[in-house]
Amino acid sequence: MYDTLLECLGAARYDRRPRLIAPDCVYGAWDLLENAFLDAEALRGCSVLVRTRTQTATALALVDLDGVARRLILCPPELTRRQILDAAAIGEVDAVVTDESSGSSQIPQTSVYAVSERPAMARAAPLPPINTEWVLMTSGTTGTPKLVVHSLSSLSSAIGRNANEADERLWGTFYDIRRYGGLQILLRALAGEALVLPGPDETQAQFLQRAGALGITHISGTPSHWRCALVCKAERLIGPRYIRLSGEIVDQSLLDKLKTFFPSAMLVHAFASTEAGVAFEVTDGQEGFPEEFLRDSHAEADIRVENGTLCVRSNGAAARILGGERAIRRPNGFVDTGDAVEQRDHRFYFVGRKDRTINVGGNKVHPEEVEAVIAKHPDVEMARASMRRNPILGAVVEAEIVLRAVSKADTEGDATQDILDFCKARLDRHKVPAFIRIVTALPLTAGGKMDRNHV
């Protein structure tokens, strides 16, 4: 483990392989060590908001500022102006680093520093590093963003083990590197692997085409990202040998589809969250996780199930929430993930978020459980289950469904009836959607998860 990103890069000073491949520039460890991309020393000890148009500019700013700035707050794209102002206030921001030429940070009491994708100056010999707080914003709610505090060591706790192995890895990721899932891949790249970064205006198909031409070997994203990737025929564009899913519940039908389209790829689904860190990886191609994970003492994280939810204790957990009252860890060191699990035979299955339960006349329903059943129907591409308020039972379940282009049903009515019958055969009565709507698409959040706030 290294104290700073520069130290980590310095360990491979003479390795000439590329680390970051942007649309119009390639950076090796040497390039990053010899050149600076912004005037970092001016920001020594500051709380810095990194808000760039391109992911590449953020990656370069992180290399320059880690160990120099007191706090680095990573702004994911698509934040509203209000959210940025809130984050800047909570994070007591002194300066903004940006790659845009507009000049003003639009945030009161802050100065603006430019980061360039071309070397700005030769890197000066580094001064002794300070401990930099890395702050990530979690998506999900539309209100004030939650600012989750990590350190380079908590963020990279799950990485060391695989890095620097002999096999050459070229990563792509559907995640933005300014979010937890993407940042994991960026750190892997800087620790010895390599990453193809998307351009700010690239579509998913264009990115996949470029990544495929470069020969990516490893690629990660949420299950929703992957469903979209299959819609745009990703299997014709890339041939990875490793596919990683995380961030949402992975269902068997998606794993099976990926296995069909990428027969030679190793399929891995991981449990990770911005707050709890990376807890475990499942490599057997089956949904859920085996019960021995709860006993596995040599795993990086301890996991247990308390009151039906998964709790995780690892070095990868975040330290705290900025400006938040609630502690992330309990006194015993475990983080309650809020993800409900159910045990069947010798395996645990994720059933949904505890705070998203639909109460149908006293019967609890997890929308994710309903979605997983609907997704098994051969005509279904994607499904979203949600609550409809009801004066008799408090709530009933409704579902929106995107049909596959090759749906065998003649009409939407036939498809709806068939899906209902399919659900009735597999779900308790109160879990079967009382209403089904066929839609052409379902929205994703900027973080690549099913958008549940806009029903």
Added chain:
Amino acid sequence: MSVRGAIFAQFQEVAHRQDRCLSVLRDDTALNDTGLDSLCFAIIVARLEDDLGIDPFSMPEDFPFPGTVGEFVSLYEHALECTTPS
């Protein structure tokens, strides 16, 4: 379709979808004896809200809870009268 017709159609449709055996519906049939359970009624009320644009159970007026099929129909008829400007 009359309000009564819309309601009866939903009783039949939901009973069919929920695999319930619907009794012969008369005005004095108790709702408990229709063969439908609370989940069926929850769905019927939601479907009628889509059909007729009203949900008398969520209206601020304090309607008595219906006990029979006849009372269920008059509840909707009465609620519709309250919402339709004459």
